[in-house]
């Protein structure tokens with residue numbers, strides 16, 4: 001909701017946002033509206049709930065009711081589902097595939113990032129987890145994972161190809177475990193791995209072993225040649241669709257298939273932030289479950305019997321739907337599958353667990369305690385502090401890049417106005433940023449401290465090369481965008497096909513003006529289909545648990561710029577300051593040519609002036625109209 005193209009906003013003043021928690025029970029679909037899930041899940045012998053790329057969104061989406069559940073609600077939901085699985089006599093695993101940081105104030109207003117969100121993560125009874133690239137950009141964050149996260153999970157935290165320098169042994173060691181062989185509650189013998197794609201942007205305290213090398217290592221060969229494996233599980237911060245450039249799952253899958261031609265290989269991926277399900281072969285499929293606590297992935301399969309497994313549970317769990325689809329139409333394999341993409345809201349969680357919208361019986365104390373911790377952390381961190389009122393809604397891809405309602409139109413102005421050094425205030429300047437550094441849309445209405453991180457979470461330092469010849473500075477944007485994709489931005493640059501996934505938006509909610517329960521009164525509306533995900537994957541178009549209307553999607557370039565102080569008389573200046581975030585330094589230098597070297601680059605203001613620091617002054621300078629009760 002509230003994205004450009006959807007002219008109305010969906011929430012009230014965020015200085016009241018903390019008050020929503022006690023009334024957050026009402027969710028889309030409640031009160032008889034025909035919105036929300038309509039089909040029970042298919043339960044198989046083996047079932048999985050999958051999160052990925054949560055990026056700190058454990059508070060839920062305070063401005064989008066359709067993704068409004070918080071981590072406490074998810075804790076409660078997983079408890080219900082584990083009980084359900086137990087009662088049915090089948091297995092249910094809860095898994096996550098990394099990228100826990102960089103996306104909200106809850107994860108990024110602490111130093112190092114993730115200090116609080118990592119602990120909230122630990123409140124969930126995960127069976128298997130693996131690491132993402134966002135745990136590896138900054139050494140402090142990687143050591144935090146090593147010293148106080150992986151050890152909590154023990155052999156459940158899998159990093160098959162990621163190592164860290166351990167100062168106490170003077171050696172690189174695996175951050176977590178390379179693999180795990182275990183037997184489920186109902187007798188399935190599983191060999192699991194956690195494989196990060198061939199990421200190269202990590203700090204020098206860690207090493208990412210390329211998949212091609214990993215599959216040749218003795219430990220891996222021993223693992224895949226282990227006797228009595230009923231199924232291989234490949235978790236990975238790695239694109240699920242193995243044919244997509246950048247995914248290394250295909251390579252690992254093929255290495256296993258060479259020695260295990262028939263054993264099922266089930267893949268859970270992430271990183272490209274989409275909903276997707278791919279058929280790899282007749283006994284192997286791959287699920288990817290979106291991002292930002294908008295999506296919970298559901299996977300189930302059956303086909304295990306005593307000839308191919310040690311499964312001891314119930315073959316076709318009763319009183320529920322069961323998976324029926326073979327991976328391919330010509331499959332002779334016994335395995336059948338189902339997948340579903342659940343919208344992250346309490347109504348969905350209630351529907352699939354207790355089967356009714358009944359808060360009193362849904363909530364568990366364990367989940368409520370996590371919700372209350374989140375509320376407390378938000379207060380401590382002052383995430384609800386109001387900086388200004390956003391006059392309209394601005395999205396990154398739902399309108400063309402140059403549209404006045406595109407977020408980059410606004411942020412180009414913000415770069416020009418607020419990425420500034422008083423000592424160079426009157427100099428002509430070109431300021432560059434990668435579009436991948438902007439992580440979420442801007443909604444009409446209150447702009448808080450939290451929103452500052454939600455839009456621009458990275459601590460990427462603003463750097464400069466002063467007095468660059470004007471012809472080079474003014475051609476730089478075009479050079480960056482057309483002179484080859486930045487390798488580090490390769491994934492954010494990849495167009496996401498619209499038939500696979502669209503940006504999540506919920507419906508315009510102009511009627512909602514209530515103060516204090518801003519995202520909730522909406523549930524009384526009679527809506528049939530709100531804008532949101534419309535996914536097409538290898539099983540077709542029925543994967544989305546809640547049907548949505550498609551949101552338009554326009555591609556965007558890899559870089560955008562802000563320009564200031566051009567002469568008004570039409571003359572051409574001799575030089576301009578070139579300013580850019582450190583994340584793109586190599587590409588800026590590559591375009592400028594050999595006359596420019598790294599030793600000419602210096603902090604624009606100081607090491608402390610980063611991409612987290614320009615929106616706040618911009619909002620305070622430009623968007624005070626309507627304060628403190630921002631019009632919505």
Ligand SMILES: Nc1ccn([C@@H]2O[C@H](COP(=O)(O)O)[C@@H](O)[C@H]2O)c(=O)n1
Nearest residue numbers: 133271436437458460488489491492583
């Ligand atoms: N310091 C950083 C780190 C990352 N980025 C951007 O994030 C992209 C990767 O995010 P995923 O969630 O897809 O792993 C990366 O390609 C950059 O666009 C950044 O801007 N600054």
Ligand SMILES: [Zn+2]
Nearest residue numbers: 053099271273
């Ligand atoms: Zn991610």
Ligand SMILES: [Zn+2]
Nearest residue numbers: 099132133271
């Ligand atoms: Zn990632």
